[in-house]
Amino acid sequence: MTDTPPQQPTVETVGDGVARISWGDEVTRQGLREAVQRVAPEVEAALDVHVRVEAWVGPDDVAGQRIATWSGLRREGVMRGAVAEGDRVVFARLAHDPPSTEPEGFRALLNSFLPRKRAISQLLVRDRDDRVLLCQLTYKPDWDLPGGVVEVGESPQLAVSREVSEELGLELPAGRLLLTDWLPPWSGWDDALCLVFDGGRHDPSLLDGMVTQPREIRHAEFCTPEQVAERCAEFTARRVHAALDPSGPGYTESGR
Template identity: 35%
Template sequence: MVNAGNLPCVELLDYEDYIRALHRRRMSAGVLFHHADGRVLLVETTYKTEWEIPGGAVEAEESPWATAAREVHEELGWSRRLGGLLVINHVPASGAMPEGMAFIFDGGQIDDSDVAPIQSNDSEIRSAGLYTLHDAAQLVKTALHRTISVGMAALRGDGRPVLCDAGHPAAPTEET
């Protein structure tokens, strides 16, 4: 084992043990659809009290952007080209749910005529509608409301994704 100076020696795991020891995180992908007046599309789920943006869990061997498109099709029946990445959000562990990473993509601008005919065939979706950010605060979890607000600000910003921790924009890191 090579030791440079007075640095402590570190025993390395063999490759298989290293792979088994890697931390696993859940991942999800959501889509932020918005109206010109600032309202956002929310879906009412059948399995919990809080509403959500369209989206869901990333499956094995699936990219977050493929998940976003798949979930929009499953939940809303829409096959649309999605816009760019708006938010990457670190979601802390909560109860039985492990920590995760959520990717929020721009679904583009929609209007009431897009939402009115939604008849979801997904048993997880009860209804969908456009809501102001104020009204959304009463329907979604606080952290998701912060994330939606950050996503809407990103749409008006410089086009770069915003990094967040539990919906709070992350402090910029110092460059070295």
């Protein structure tokens, strides 16, 4: 009696020049190496006649995601409600993508699935009396330091000056990094790194030329330590306090 050979991956044309590859549990149970040896050649063969080959894998199917990755398919994201059973993680390779056996293709493959931290840059601006510039925001009840999210491929140090220019109409170059504060997941947000840069000391008249962006900023003013504690969320107040401390740790988690 001979063993039944494992199920082969199947390739289906789902659009103009687009193929979707799938495989069953029998392939997955062979182990990563053996499964990749079955899936990868099918991907290559499909690219001979298609411009795109993709795989849809369940978000909880860790083994399936690894098979898709090491078969040369780049992770593109999660398609919510893709099928009746729920979401699917989409992996794909285009005919002109460098193969993962080449350095450029391998780097692109890794870049597609490695974790990416959101970065937020903020500016610690003080007046001559050590009051701190805070912004009253339109989208949450508490006040915060000026700044915002760093865009893809943007320098965090340049990003904070851009945000201050866009939101407050002030041209303030960012100085040295004062604090890196890790923010855990909170209220629908993923975790992030908040980088607080030194915005220098200025005369309060600096705000005379301020032009706030009404969509995000209600008001901004220099605040005393007591006002910081009263107006900011607790973790923000801790972050401000840590950034102000010249002998502080330089790194905190939610301000601690």
